Amino acid sequence: NFMLTQPHSVSESPGKTVTISCTRSSGSIASNYVQWYQQRPGSSPTTVIYEDNQRPSGVPDRFSGSIDSSSNSASLTISGLKTEDEADYYCQSYDPSNRVFGGGTKLTVL
């Protein structure tokens, strides 16, 4: 089994851009799709990125995803930060018999 490692927390000011990383411990990051979920306090998670870089309908284009094989990591970038983006963000991937979440990153917009 592999692990996904995220920073515990990040913070940035409104209007700025923030990037959250997600590093896969073993196996190629490119071998299985990466998803990103947003979870606000007291709510269920919702998808902001699927298939590495696809946005579900209704998710603003301020959210983007990418993968980097050289660092074996995925990234979630949020531009034009708004206070409403303050939440926990989780990356997630899989292998045939497991689904794996990163530990989550708390985004503070201050």
Add this chain to the structure above:
Amino acid sequence: EVQLVESGGGLVQPGGSLRLSCAASGFIFSSYSMNWVRQAPGKGLEWVSYISSTSSTIYYADSVKGRFTISRDNAKNSLYLQMNSLRAEDTAVYYCAREPNYYDISGYHSLGFDCWGQGTLVTVSS
């Protein structure tokens, strides 16, 4: 409207059992793989178990293998999780989540969890 509604959570003593249910509506339940995901208080998300659309393929996280059993009834549009030998560390909100996936020439592809229920709280304590 796509909807997943969990039920069956509650307080149970260590070593006890509980059965969670997830009622699906607004989509063709029998066409989708389903999962259980849990979140301990103040902690991150942890995948628990997967079941394919026809129940032919089932997976469990190591932390619950041998104690939990996932099942589904496509005629009733329902997903279940039978939890036995419960431990304090099983205390969590349990979510059911829909997983779209597909096969192509390069193999199996999961699109993650595109729909989640509101969760049901399981507390294991004496």
